[in-house]
Amino acid sequence: MTVDTRVLLSGNEAIAQAAVEAGVQVAAGYPGTPSTEILETLARHGEIDVRWSPNEKVALDVALGASLGGVRTLATMKHVGLNVAADTFMTAAYTGVGAGLVLISADDPGMHSSQNEQDNRFYARLAGVPLLEPSDSLEAKEFTKLAFEISEEFDTPVLVRTTTRISHNRGVVTTEARRVRETLGFSRDPSKYVMIPAYARRRRPVLLERLEELTTYVEESPLTADIAGDSTVGVVTSGIAYRYVREVIPGARVLKLGITHPLPMDRIKSFAAEVDRLFVVEELDPFLEDALRAAGIDVEGKAFFPRAGELSPDAVRKGFAAAGVLEAPAPVPEPPATVVRPPLLCPGCPHTAPFLVLKRIGAVVAGDIGCYTLAALEPLAAMDTCVAMGSSIGMAVGLAASGGTEKPVVATIGDSTFLHGGIPGLIEAVYNEADVTVLILDNGTVAMTGGQEHPGTGVTLQGEDTRPVDLVALCRSVGVDDVRVVDPHDLAATYREIEGAIAHKGPSVVITNRPCVVAPTKVKDHPFTVVAEACTACQLCMTAGCPSIVWTDETFEGRRKVAIDTTTCTGCTLCAQLCPPRAIVLDPEWEAPGRG
Amino acid sequence: MSASCDVVVAGVGGQGVLRLAHALGAAAAAAGLGVRVGQIYGLSQRGGSVEATVRIGDMRTAFIPPASADVVVGLEPLEAQRVVPKMSPRATVLVNRTPIVPTSLTLAGGDYPDLDGIVEAIAAVARRVYVLDATAAAAAAGDRRLTNTVMLGALAGLEASPIPTDALLGAVAGADSSIDVAVRKAAFARGAGLGRDHAGVVGAGTATTPAGRD
Numbered sequence: 001m002t003v004d005t006r007v008l009l010s011g012n013e014a015i016a017q018a019a020v021e022a023g024v025q026v027a028a029g030y031p032g033t034p035s036t037e038i039l040e041t042l043a044r045h046g047e048i049d050v051r052w053s054p055n056e057k058v059a060l061d062v063a064l065g066a067s068l069g070g071v072r073t074l075a076t077m078k079h080v081g082l083n084v085a086a087d088t089f090m091t092a093a094y095t096g097v098g099a100g101l102v103l104i105s106a107d108d109p110g111m112h113s114s115q116n117e118q119d120n121r122f123y124a125r126l127a128g129v130p131l132l133e134p135s136d137s138l139e140a141k142e143f144t145k146l147a148f149e150i151s152e153e154f155d156t157p158v159l160v161r162t163t164t165r166i167s168h169n170r171g172v173v174t175t176e177a178r179r180v181r182e183t184l185g186f187s188r189d190p191s192k193y194v195m196i197p198a199y200a201r202r203r204r205p206v207l208l209e210r211l212e213e214l215t216t217y218v219e220e221s222p223l224t225a226d227i228a229g230d231s232t233v234g235v236v237t238s239g240i241a242y243r244y245v246r247e248v249i250p251g252a253r254v255l256k257l258g259i260t261h262p263l264p265m266d267r268i269k270s271f272a273a274e275v276d277r278l279f280v281v282e283e284l285d286p287f288l289e290d291a292l293r294a295a296g297i298d299v300e301g302k303a304f305f306p307r308a309g310e311l312s313p314d315a316v317r318k319g320f321a322a323a324g325v326l327e328a329p330a331p332v333p334e335p336p337a338t339v340v341r342p343p344l345l346c347p348g349c350p351h352t353a354p355f356l357v358l359k360r361i362g363a364v365v366a367g368d369i370g371c372y373t374l375a376a377l378e379p380l381a382a383m384d385t386c387v388a389m390g391s392s393i394g395m396a397v398g399l400a401a402s403g404g405t406e407k408p409v410v411a412t413i414g415d416s417t418f419l420h421g422g423i424p425g426l427i428e429a430v431y432n433e434a435d436v437t438v439l440i441l442d443n444g445t446v447a448m449t450g451g452q453e454h455p456g457t458g459v460t461l462q463g464e465d466t467r468p469v470d471l472v473a474l475c476r477s478v479g480v481d482d483v484r485v486v487d488p489h490d491l492a493a494t495y496r497e498i499e500g501a502i503a504h505k506g507p508s509v510v511i512t513n514r515p516c517v518v519a520p521t522k523v524k525d526h527p528f529t530v531v532a533e534a535c536t537a538c539q540l541c542m543t544a545g546c547p548s549i550v551w552t553d554e555t556f557e558g559r560r561k562v563a564i565d566t567t568t569c570t571g572c573t574l575c576a577q578l579c580p581p582r583a584i585v586l587d588p589e590w591e592a593p594g595r596g
Numbered sequence: 597m598s599a600s601c602d603v604v605v606a607g608v609g610g611q612g613v614l615r616l617a618h619a620l621g622a623a624a625a626a627a628g629l630g631v632r633v634g635q636i637y638g639l640s641q642r643g644g645s646v647e648a649t650v651r652i653g654d655m656r657t658a659f660i661p662p663a664s665a666d667v668v669v670g671l672e673p674l675e676a677q678r679v680v681p682k683m684s685p686r687a688t689v690l691v692n693r694t695p696i697v698p699t700s701l702t703l704a705g706g707d708y709p710d711l712d713g714i715v716e717a718i719a720a721v722a723r724r725v726y727v728l729d730a731t732a733a734a735a736a737a738g739d740r741r742l743t744n745t746v747m748l749g750a751l752a753g754l755e756a757s758p759i760p761t762d763a764l765l766g767a768v769a770g771a772d773s774s775i776d777v778a779v780r781k782a783a784f785a786r787g788a789g790l791g792r793d794h795a796g797v798v799g800a801g802t803a804t805t806p807a808g809r810d
Contacts (some may be wrong), residue, residue, distance in 0.1 A: 008618075008625040008633065025614070033637070112636050136632075151715070169658045170633035172625050240657075247656045313659050332662040338678045339706070341698040343609060343644035371642070379703055450637075547643050547699045551707075567740065 007541050009173045011140040011166040015104055016041035017173065017534070018144035019074045022100070023180035024048060026066035028059035030420065031449040032078030033113035034167035035106035039076055040452070043461045045169040045327025052454060052461045055389070055420040056081035060088045060103065064157075067101035068193060070184030072148055079107040079120045080388065084421070087124065089157070093127040094157035094203040095193050099184055100148035107163045109283050110310035113448075115235045115369065115387065117309070119284040124159045124261040128207050130214055131261035132223070133239040137171035143223070143258060154210055154217070159261075163283065165240050165310070215262040216455050224267050233325055234275025236268060236288060236299070241281045244316040249326060251451055260288060265312060272297045279304075279323070283311045292350060347548040348570030350443050350488045350514035354412070355382040356544060357495045358439075363410040368392035368422070370414035371447045379545040383412070390421020397425065408437065408502040415442040416454040419469060423478070429507040430479035437501045437508045438480075440471060441488075443516040451519020475509045482508035489514050491577045517570050525571030527587045528564050534583035535561040541575040541584065566590060599629065600653025601727020601757050602660045606679045607671030608696045609644045612744035615771065616669065617648035619748055623650045623759045623767035634658025643699070645675055652758060666724070667756050669747050671730070672696050673714045680721050687722040689754045690747055691715065694731035695726070726754065728790050737783035739775055746787035 009017060015038050019027060022417040027041045027050045049543035050278040053059035056077040059287040063075035077085060082105050089103065105123070124131030132147050134140040142161060147158040171178040218224060233252040237245050238260050245254060255271045257263070272278045272292075273299045280289040280301035288303035304319035305311065345352055355375040358365050359382040367373055368391065369384035376383035385395055396411035413422045418440050429436055446452040453459045458468030475483045482504040486497040494512065501508035517523040532552065541549055548569040564575070566587050576584040603620060607613040614635050624631035634649035634657075649660045664684045670676020670691040683689065697708050711727075719725045730746040737746070745768055752761040768784045769777055 006625065008631065097775060164636060165634070165658070168635050168637060170621050170631075170635070171658075172631060243657045244659075247659075313657060313661060332681060333643045334681070338674050339698050339701045339709075341608065341643070341645045341674070342700055343642035345698055374642070378700075542703065547697060547702065550697055550702055551705070 002142070006174050008170050009123075009137050009141070010153070010168055010170045011134070011137045011162055012037035012106075012168070013041045013077075014137040014141040014173050015162070017139040017159070017175055017424045020045055020178050021046070021141075021176050022145045022148045023178060024074050024148075025071035025074050025183075026063065027051070027076070028053045028062040028076040029076035029182055030054070030056045030059055030081055031346040031446045031452040032081050032106070033079045033449055034108055034162070034164040035076045035081070035104060036449045036452065037073075037167075038104060039461060042074070050461055052452060054455050056085040057088055057243070060085040060092070062223060063101055063103070064088060064092050064095070064097075068095075068098040069186045072100045072181075074102055074104065076104040077106070078114065078115065079105055079118055080114060081105075081327055082120055082123055089123065090127050091195050092157045093129050094200055096206075097151055097157060098186065099181075100151035101157045102144060102147045102151060103157055103159050103514045104144070105161045106157060106167045107161060107284075109163050112161045112164050116282060119287060120161055121260060121287045121594050122285070124161075127159075128211055129156050129261070130154070130158050130259060132158065132175075132219075132258060133260050134160070134162060134258070135239050136166065136243045137169070137173050139258070141173050146223070150217075154214055156214075163240055168505055200244070205579060211262050215264070218259045218262055219264040219266055221259060221264070224264045225256040225258070225518050226267075226271060227256060229253035231274055231396055232276045233279065234260060234271060234277065235279045235281055236271065236292070237281045238288065239283065241283050241311055241316070244311055244313045245281050247313050248316045249320055263288070263291055268292060269295070269297060272299070277325070280310070281305055281316060281319070291539075308568050342377065343374060344545065344547055345371065345380075346517050347546050347568050348511060348517040348572035348574075350516070351375060352495050352546070353440055353488045353491050353574055354439055354441060354498065354542050355380045356491070357498050358382045358410060358412070360495070361408065361499065363502070364405045364406045366392040366396040366399060366409070366411045368411070368413040368417050369448070370417055372412060372414060372441055375412075379543055388421070389417055390425055393422050393425025393436070394428055396436040396438070397429050397432065398486055400434050400436050405427055409435075410437045410439055410498075410502070412439045413439060414447070414584055415440060415444065415456045415471065416446040416452075418471070419455050423474070425445065426475065426480065426507070426509070427478050429445065434507055435505060435508065437498070437504075439498065440475075440509060440510050440511045445516045445519045446449040447516045447519060451516065473513055477509075480507050480509050482506070483511070484509070485511045485513055487514055488512035489572050489574065491574060517572070523570050524593075526592070527566040527569035527571050527575070527590055528576055528584050529566060530561070530563050531585055532561060532563075536581050536583070538580055540578050540580065544574055544578065546575060599758050600651075600655075601666045602664055603650040603652070603667040603669065603757060604660060604665045604679050604682050605648045605650065605669045605671070606675040607646055607744075608675060609642050609646050611646070611671045611696075612741065613646040613648050613671060616671070616744040616748055617650050619746045619764070619767040619771055620650045620757070620759065622770070623763040624650070626766060627728035627760055627763040629758065630654045632658040634660075645678060647675075647679060667751065670752060671743060671747060673711055674698070674709065677714045677717055679720060682719070683688075683722045685721065685723060687724075688754065689718050689722045689725045690750055690754070691718070691725065692730040692743055692747060693727050694743070708788070726750070726791075730787065730790070732792060733784050733786040737786050738779040739783070740781035742775065742780060745780055745783040746790070749787020749789075750791035751787075752784070753788035753793075784800070
């Protein structure tokens, strides 16, 4: 990262740049869209200790420990990750910090890549910590830097909340030099850092007094910005919603809140008194609106602006039109009736065969978070639940305990998800003697978020070799007697091992061990092709849902034959194993790169 | 050409939609223009529809309002058609002619729509439509994966954006890529040639002229 230059950065890259400039020395997190690139970018800096932790709770524990050790520290996670870290987060508000501690929560309104769209601004109120909401890349950098100063001045962790559009969109940012302060060192102070009830009771009033002082700070902060305009309409807003408001109704008077907890209620009250009609425009829940109402301010908001899904300039325009403030927007032409194109498991994905097997067996499948969740969709359609990181195993145990199904109950969980939150579930299965089978889909990476390292890969975020967790030994050590390992590209063996594990009474584990075809290495093996004359159009290969298999115009007994796109086929062999007349063969015309 | 310009890039996950948008944005920033790039990723490698926006000029958001995109770069025909509601009546639309059949369509037993019909649907809205064989040009340059770079070159050749060609080429050369820089530059040059030479551009089933309402 260069000094004093104008660069185009995503919000995530801008936060990493802020961490560099603010002199952060330790950063920890767990990958999760839309937060992942913050630590990936920061790891390229070289001088900073940046690491993936097994989960967000551990990441925040590491960050809090490093902060108490006297260095500025960053923790990053997606919104649902803060649920995992919440236990530490809530009490870190009591302990306060050593050097500055900033936690980034990257929320995902619209659920582009998430299982819910919870509004994490409530966490700031729940914990009693300051909350900053940048509205673009430039602010993401400036606010994050300021957050470190606030953290140290007020002795508190600070929450910076972004949303997907802030995290992923790019804008022009000016970079500055890195400044590292002298390390403060760890100062023993059990009454502040050992939260036994006697000490925690003393810290609770400290937290409340701190909030009072913070309120005064926010009232005077330049991040609380009154933007001049026509006072017939006043808008209180924050984050990305601020930008939509300015685009849609540029003439209105706007109170832009850069810090949304605690709230500058005096400023908001005087603003309210100076406008004819007061609106709150905010994404997701009425976090600001409810607070204003509670303070006795007459305000309009969610009556006109949606509470579900992402806001957009269009949604804001419609809201103001419904409120009678703007003309109704011109009707948007209907999108053309084009074919939908949902995401899919990749050609050669090692997750495909295990789900073909589970579908065939007819198991009740408790799924988990990862690429393999796509197996819930057609044509695999072999997953029955997916709730939270690591939930699959505990839910499978519960489904088995309920007696609500005669079918075998199987949990499917990825390697990183297992290490993140699955291990206690497996211990539950052993401890309470559950008759479930756990399928650990070990593809050697965090594939869903773009291929990150994790404790099972043997490589750190900074690319250094480390000791990998031995999944087989781990499962055995907690008391699973039946642990099997199978190559999921061998369909018959996969079937045999899953069937055998299900037959075993008590908890069993099957680990599939084929690496992801995309990361860390893009796999391109000898592709297959269909001998058209031999194809009997049974279409069994189509059940795998492989994007490389397409229809041809040829038919057999009225059914369409298939072909394989050899440019995208990775040579996994699965369709060839499925093909009854053995019409799928290695492409004789293919030449391996470098051997041609 | 005014200094502000709204560009939509559409394609299929894995085609390099986001890389193309990033190159456009980086080139605009390097040329001293204001720019915001709008993109969402997470599922973008897994064969789904992907769309990115590049807004050049002094913009408050990266959202492009309906019916106001000046330029659309479609890396795949159906994906270009999908963003028709974004196209302004003055839009210049570049379409790579190589289709990627959606697996959902395959599984439903359907056939990929006729390319001429797609181009007609776009031409009914946009001012100019250029249909290019960017995938073939990328393969000829040395790597099929550079379809996006060919399209960026074509954009430069057509002078369809306010970003100077040398800035666009600089963004291609400076990109974080595993593909050899000489091959990337060759792909850009082939695209620029396709853009400059309308004889190499086929539109709406005709051999030499772009389609559209011009």
